[in-house]
Structures are given as C-alpha cells and as structure tokens.
Amino acid sequence: MRSSAIRARLASFQNAYVVALRLRAQTGAAQYIVRTENPLQPVMVTSQWPRDGEILLAEIH
Structure with a gap:
C-alpha cells in the first residue's frame, strides 16, 4: 500500500x-473530532474544545 493511501x-x-471511542473508554474524558486546516492531518481527535x-x-461523551 502506498504511503498516501495509508x-x-x-x-x-x-x-x-x-x-x-477508545480514548473516551480509557480516560473517561469527552473527546472531540475536529476538522483542521492542515492538509496532512485534516481530522484529529482532542480532549479540548476546538480552537480557531x-x-x-x-463529540464523544
């Protein structure tokens, strides 16, 4: 598999x-899935409310 596909x-x-889901189960903290402006990481998971x-x-509660 090519690196771009991975x-x-x-x-x-x-x-x-x-x-x-895994982080929520492990930590008990709410997790947020956000779209970023970074083309190399367009989607990320964070435990903090989305930034500018x-x-x-x-939201995973």
Missing part, C-alpha cells in the same frame, strides 16, 4: 472515530 486511511473520520480554524465534527 495516510488517507489514518487521517479519515472513520479512524478518528475509533480512536475517540478547527470545525467540530463529533
């Missing part, structure tokens, strides 16, 4: 959702 899969919403330039896609 990167696309790792940076997908579906992968972020799985990561957010980030768009909230999902």
Whole structure:
C-alpha cells in the first residue's frame, strides 16, 4: 500500500472515530473530532474544545 493511501486511511473520520471511542473508554474524558486546516492531518481527535480554524465534527461523551 502506498504511503498516501495509508495516510488517507489514518487521517479519515472513520479512524478518528475509533480512536475517540477508545480514548473516551480509557480516560473517561469527552473527546472531540475536529476538522483542521492542515492538509496532512485534516481530522484529529482532542480532549479540548476546538480552537480557531478547527470545525467540530463529533463529540464523544
């Protein structure tokens, strides 16, 4: 598999959702899936409310 295909899969919403569910189960803290302005990491999981330039896609409580 090419690195761009791997990167696309790792940076997908579906992968972020799985990561957010695991982090929520492990930490007990709410997790947020946000869209960023970074083309190399367009979606990320964070335990903090989205910052400027980030768009909230999902909240995991």
